[in-house]
Amino acid sequence: MAFTLAGKCIAVAGIAAVLIAGGAFGAWRLSQSAEAASPPYAYEADQAEPSAEAAKLAALAPGATASVLEVKAPGFERAVATAQVLTLPGAGDVIVGWTSEVGEPVLRSDISEREELALITALNKHLPQGSTVLAMPAVSARLAHFVAADFPLAAAVGQEALRVPASWAGREDEIETLETRWLADGGAPDGSYADFIDALLAEDVYGAARLQTLAGPRDTYIILHMRDVFDLGLDSPDRLLVGLRDFPAAGQVHDKSRAVKEWAKAQGHVAYAVERREGGVIRAYYLTDAKDKSTLLGQLLPFNTADLGRVAGTTLVFQTGGYWIYRLQPVVDRT
Numbered sequence: 001m002a003f004t005l006a007g008k009c010i011a012v013a014g015i016a017a018v019l020i021a022g023g024a025f026g027a028w029r030l031s032q033s034a035e036a037a038s039p040p041y042a043y044e045a046d047q048a049e050p051s052a053e054a055a056k057l058a059a060l061a062p063g064a065t066a067s068v069l070e071v072k073a074p075g076f077e078r079a080v081a082t083a084q085v086l087t088l089p090g091a092g093d094v095i096v097g098w099t100s101e102v103g104e105p106v107l108r109s110d111i112s113e114r115e116e117l118a119l120i121t122a123l124n125k126h127l128p129q130g131s132t133v134l135a136m137p138a139v140s141a142r143l144a145h146f147v148a149a150d151f152p153l154a155a156a157v158g159q160e161a162l163r164v165p166a167s168w169a170g171r172e173d174e175i176e177t178l179e180t181r182w183l184a185d186g187g188a189p190d191g192s193y194a195d196f197i198d199a200l201l202a203e204d205v206y207g208a209a210r211l212q213t214l215a216g217p218r219d220t221y222i223i224l225h226m227r228d229v230f231d232l233g234l235d236s237p238d239r240l241l242v243g244l245r246d247f248p249a250a251g252q253v254h255d256k257s258r259a260v261k262e263w264a265k266a267q268g269h270v271a272y273a274v275e276r277r278e279g280g281v282i283r284a285y286y287l288t289d290a291k292d293k294s295t296l297l298g299q300l301l302p303f304n305t306a307d308l309g310r311v312a313g314t315t316l317v318f319q320t321g322g323y324w325i326y327r328l329q330p331v332v333d334r335t
Contacts, residue, residue: 040168040175041073041080053113054084057096060120060146063089066096071107081106084113086145094142095182103246105163107179108138109227112278115321119223120146122318122325132215134328135223136160136231137193143223150218156193158183161234197232200297201239207296208313212328219327222314224300226275226322229285232297240297241289243269247282260284261304271303275322300326 050058050066058066064086070079084097097113100106124147127133132150135143137160140151164175192214199210211222233242245263247256257274260282264272269286271293277283285303292298293305301324302308309316311326318325 038074039178040171041071041178043069043083043178043181044072046070046079046082051084051097051113053117054086054096056117057113057120057146058086061086061088088145091145093181094145096142104244105230106165107162108160109163109231110277112321115225115323116142118320119143119323122320123147123149126318127221128219130218132218132220133223134196134211134215134220136225136228139223139225152192152215153196159193159235160231163234197236200232201236201292201295203294204296204299204311205313208311208328211296212313212330215328217330219330221317222300222326222328224297224324224326226273226283226285226301229273229287229297229301240292240295241287242292243286243288245284245286246277247284256282264304271298271305273301273303273306300324 046068048068050068054066058064067085067087069083069085071081071083073080079101081101082097082099083095086094086096088094095108095111096116098108098111100110120143123133123143127147127149129148130150132152133140133143133147134153135151137153137156137158140154141157143149144151144154158179162175162179164172168175195210195214199207199214201207202210212220229240229242230244233240247260247263260272260274264284264286267286269288270290272284272286275283275285287293287298287303293303296311299306299311300308300314313329314326315329316324317327
């Protein structure tokens with residue numbers, strides 16, 4: 001079930017389009033004895049030092065300071081998520097790192113500040129001046145603080161779905177209020193995010209053409225992360241059937257990769273991709289509908305059925321962590 005409130009889609013765990021296998025999310029239930037009058041969760045300052053990567057990101061923005069916040073929920077002893085946050089003069093607070101502490105995404109997919117630092121460093125070094133960058137709204141809004149480029153989808157920040165456990169169902173108004181602290185004024189949404197989704201979920205060649213139409217004549221790049229496929233499954237539950245499963249940090253990397261392959265085959269999944277996470281855990285994203293592996297999204301991200309770097313109209317230019325960056329070829333350049 002998903003709720004749309006003031007442009008924000010709040011998705012309750014358990015919707016049919018997003019499958020979470022073998023994780024703790026389905027078993028996680030906050031104490032039902034917590035007072036109903038209490039907010040479902042709160043952001044609390046953590047005295048821990050920000051990560052080295054968060055501190056380096058703060059150094060890239062004059063006057064910025066880094067801190068750590070914990071997401072605390074009544075009836076749950078430990079934090080359910082941890083955020084690395086930058087406070088930017090005149091721009092409020094920006095999340096540059098997010099770790100769900102219960103094994104599955106809570107509120108938003110995990111964000112690695114190490115990956116953010118590597119991406120921002122590469123963009124500042126190599127991105128041509130005056131470029132347009134197409135990325136998910138939250139990524140666009142975050143990068144806009146650090147990179148001199150046009151991020152048209154930053155205006156759509158807040159339209160992406162939040163990942164809400166079933167025990168918080170019915171409290172969407174409170175959740176929306178709590179999350180407005182992260183919504184800077186990016187301008188009025190104009191429908192571009194819906195067009196972006198349409199392009200990513202179209203057949204690969206047609207999707208690339210749609211993206212170029214969306215971007216216009218300027219030099220344009222698209223930035224995708226492995227988590228985007230999961231996030232888009234929440235945003236478009238009737239169009240994309242996707243799931244994830246974490247494989248524990250045990251054994252050699254090639255053994256875990258083989259285990260993922262064998263598991264995906266045994267489950268009948270049509271495609272899978274793996275993301276290596278901190279601590280040696282491997283996260284597998286999988287598609288269950290054959291049509292989804294032929295989408296632009298399914299071909300630009302490293303699913304086992306993708307033909308990476310060979311989608312007409314796109315050129316792979318950089319990869320770091322879960323991020324994949326492509327240049328969109330202007331229409332006049334295509335043959």
